[in-house]
Amino acid sequence: MLAVALWRRVPEFVLTPAGITAGDPLRHVHVPWEALEPAAPVRRPQVGSLRLPVRSPGLIRRGGVVRRRQxxxxxxxxxxxxxxxxxxxxxYTVHPEHRAAIGTPQEYARLRRALAGGG
Incomplete structure (x- = not known):
């Protein structure tokens, strides 16, 4: 039972050219890039979580037992x-031109440089 309980709580976070898939087996969400607000920051409302800046909640696909607006x-x-x-x-919210390359080694290297301040 403990193994099943822990498995149900293992989070997933996947960036794809289409958007973000996140959650766990009981609560999951797919957020297309177009649903996010480029002018708003990703926030950390509490330790161990991120809050995505949603501007178009109607584009979000949710599944599981818990459904929240945020x-x-x-x-x-x-x-x-x-x-x-x-x-x-x-x-990726601010630079849609880079989304198509998500998942490639070249894009990963470019993203790491960009996030480190190297362009």
């Missing part, structure tokens, strides 16, 4: 620094 994503078990993840989301 899109809060748990980051406590992800193998990435929350600030780096927030920076990547903000970058």
């Amino acid at each position: 899109v809060d994503v748990e980051t406590w078990a992800l193998d990435v620094a929350p600030d780096l993840l927030a920076g990547a989301v903000t970058h």
Whole structure:
């Protein structure tokens, strides 16, 4: 039972050219890039989570047992620094021209340079 309970709480966060898929087996959400507000920052309302800046909630697809208007994503078990993840989301929200290359080694290298201040 403990293994099942823990598995149900393991968060997922996937960036794709189409948007962000996040959540866990009981609560998940797909947020297309167009649903996010480029002028608003990704916030950290509490330790272990990020709040995505939604401008078009009607574009968001949700599944699972919990449905909220806000899109809060748990980051406590992800193998990435929350600030780096927030920076990547903000970058792709503001720079749609880079989205098509998400997932490629070249784009990963370019994104790391951009987030480090190297362009």
